[in-house]
Amino acid sequence: GAGVSQSPSNKVTEKGKDVELRCDPISGHTALYWYRQRLGQGLEFLIYFQGNSAPDKSGLPSDRFSAERTGESVSTLTIQRTQQEDSAVYLCASSLVGSAKPGELFFGEGSRLTVL
Amino acid sequence: AQRVTQPEKLLSVFKGAPVELKCNYSYSGSPELFWYVQYSRQRLQLLLRHISRESIKGFTADLNKGETSFHLKKPFAQEEDSAMYYCALSNTGKLIFGQGTTLQVKP
Numbered sequence: 001g002a003g004v005s006q007s008p009s010n011k012v013t014e015k016g017k018d019v020e021l022r023c024d025p026i027s028g029h030t031a032l033y034w035y036r037q038r039l040g041q042g043l044e045f046l047i048y049f050q051g052n053s054a055p056d057k058s059g060l061p062s063d064r065f066s067a068e069r070t071g072e073s074v075s076t077l078t079i080q081r082t083q084q085e086d087s088a089v090y091l092c093a094s095s096l097v098g099s100a101k102p103g104e105l106f107f108g109e110g111s112r113l114t115v116l
Numbered sequence: 117a118q119r120v121t122q123p124e125k126l127l128s129v130f131k132g133a134p135v136e137l138k139c140n141y142s143y144s145g146s147p148e149l150f151w152y153v154q155y156s157r158q159r160l161q162l163l164l165r166h167i168s169r170e171s172i173k174g175f176t177a178d179l180n181k182g183e184t185s186f187h188l189k190k191p192f193a194q195e196e197d198s199a200m201y202y203c204a205l206s207n208t209g210k211l212i213f214g215q216g217t218t219l220q221v222k223p
Contacts, residue, residue: 003159033210042122042215043160043202050209091160103150103206107160 002026004108006092012114013082021077021111025094032075033105034067035091043091049075050097082115089113118143118207120214128220129193137188137217139177139203148206149186151177152213155199163188163201173197193221 005024013019025032034046045059049069060066064082069075079086089112093105121140129135141147151163164172166179166186177188186203198221203214 031209035213043213045210045212048210056208056210093160097209103148103165103204103211104162105152105160105211109159 004092004094004106006090006108006111008111009109010112010114012116014116015084016081018078018080019082019113021079021090021092021113023075023077023092023094023108025073025075025092026096026106028072028096029094029106030072030097031095032069033093033095034075034077035093036061036088037091037110038088046077046090079113082113084115087113087115118205118212120203120205120212122201122203122214122217124217125215126218126220128222130222131195132192135188135190135193135197135219135221137201137203137219139186139188139214141184141186141203141205143184143205143207147179149177149179150204150206150211151175151186151188152202152204153199154202160202193219195221195223197221 007022030051032049035043037043047067048056064080067077089110091110093107095105119142149166153163154160175190177186179186200216200218202216204211
């Protein structure tokens with residue numbers, strides 16, 4: 001597909017379980033971002049990958065959160081030992097550094113995580 | 117610390133009325149600022165960038181460094197403008213978003 005793809009679109013899990021969320025960016029996009037959106041709140045930056053540079057992990061809320069990206073393709077966000085406060089929509093976005101519109105992020109539809 | 121503040125969670129206006137969505141930022145340096153929009157059942161998407169000084173769908177936004185603001189304006193709101201609007205600031209490549217403002221345009 002032409003857009004950013006995220007899976008699963010919905011995930012319900014029990015407290016304490018691990019979850020893995022996947023993001024397929026637009027082909028050729030060198031930058032990839034993860035954001036969290038809790039109910040009624042704004043977008044909270046989590047992590048930013050740019051090419052082969054070390055990722056900016058400054059937004060990860062705890063060591064239960066981690067993310068990986070293979071080259072300039074798929075990324076996975078892993079949440080270990082989920083807590084109820086992890087319930088949110090997790091949004092992935094990608095962008096092409098050096099494009100005619102710097103700062104234009106293309107977002108996926110998000111993965112809605114519910115921790116019971 | 118870099119921060120984007122959108123003081124209004126909800127802004128409700130009648131069709132044809134002027135609209136101003138407020139955005140204030142804190143940033144040490146020359147900021148790059150953006151407005152993103154999310155229409156119902158659609159993905160979040162870029163509306164406009166301060167650097168291009170463009171008008172998109174009748175919306176404009178002027179960067180005021182003295183007041184550290186980047187308010188989004190439209191002289192005559194349309195029902196199709198109803199959406200969630202996010203102000204964002206670019207910091208070394210990553211975008212920091214505000215809390216968002218829901219714009220509701222009533223007929």
